[in-house]
Amino acid sequence: MKLPWKSDATSTDDTVDDAQTTDDASTDEARVELGKAKATPGKGRPTPKRREAENKRRGPVSPPPTTRAEARARKKALKSTMSKDERKQVSAKRREARLEQREKMMSGDEKYLMPRDKGPARRLTRDIVDSRRNFAGLFMPFAVFLIVAIMIPQLAVIANLVLLVFVVFMAIDSYILGRIVNRRVRERHPDTQESRFRLGWYAFTRAMQLRMMRAPKPLVKPGDKV
Template sequence: MTWNPFSKDKDKETAQKSVDSTLQESEAQESKGHPTPKRKVAEQRNLHPLVPKNRKADRKAAKERIRKKEDEQYDAMRTGDVAHMPRLERDPAHIYVRDYVDARFNLAEYFIPAFFVIMILTMVVGFISQALYGIMMVLMYVYLIASVIDVVIMWHKLKKKLIEKFGEKSVAKGTRMASYAWGRALQLRRWRIPKPTSKKRGNWPK
């Protein structure tokens, strides 16, 4: 074995480097307040499951939340609580349409009850006289035509008022404002949802 006079110095230098490295790691850990985690541990911390563990329970909970919200909104429409109604029903233009339709007498709202009455009478009188049967059918079609004309007149006036108050955007294509007004006019006033704000007709919106 060859003796090297510088080997002790080299060993001392290596040992000193090892000590310095250990001290640096200790200082880094102390500065962070906790030891540096291993790579595997760090990866496990960052892992988040893409699929819930119990999807069935999550779906059930989501459905219950939706059902509860819908029930609350329906109760608000039934009681007239505008603040808790669906967003569409809170829209000022839609509120104006509801109040306008509720304020007037609409032939169309009695069409469905009248249709069933006429149909029953038609079946009864059909066995008695064909002439009476024809008269009943004519009455049904006359009432249908009159209801359609009444709804058209209502929308023609209401459309002008909506444009004056809310602008062209309130009746623009895609708003379905006409079908909203027609649908409400077809319902019996006492069964309308949202509930009319006034108990009697004639209270026109301003």
């Protein structure tokens, strides 16, 4: 409705202003709706670490084999998926790893020793045995000589007597060795849980072996003080 005191120019300006206001409000509402549409919804959980994501991509790790047959089956299946060159490389790496482990075991590295050789008490026992000239160390070469002698009828009786005497002397020397080992181990490692019999038997079995065949290798020479 046109009022008498308003001119046509004023009415036109008001209409333009109302139209611009309506357009601005519509533009603002459109921007708000567009922002809501582009907003990324929350995951509702923390972002996984890189290692966890890699593990998920790789899939679950199969449990270790429980039997030798299962281990052989897995090894065979793995070989079937590898080329000849790849199998040679894997075999060479395994061989190198075994040789390295054996060298470290023979040198007395505690990490690579067998369970029966581990511990400071066992190490001291080996050093005591290796520092002595044990009578039991002659058993293997002497046994070969006696076997040959027994085959000769004229020497059979004498060989049996010599064998009996040798066994008696070996038993006496082994008994002395066991007492020495237990006394020194108790002096230097009083908190050891090793029994006297087990230490004595361990010393005897090592003394029975030739020096070049002992494992781990001797770290002391005969006559050295331990």
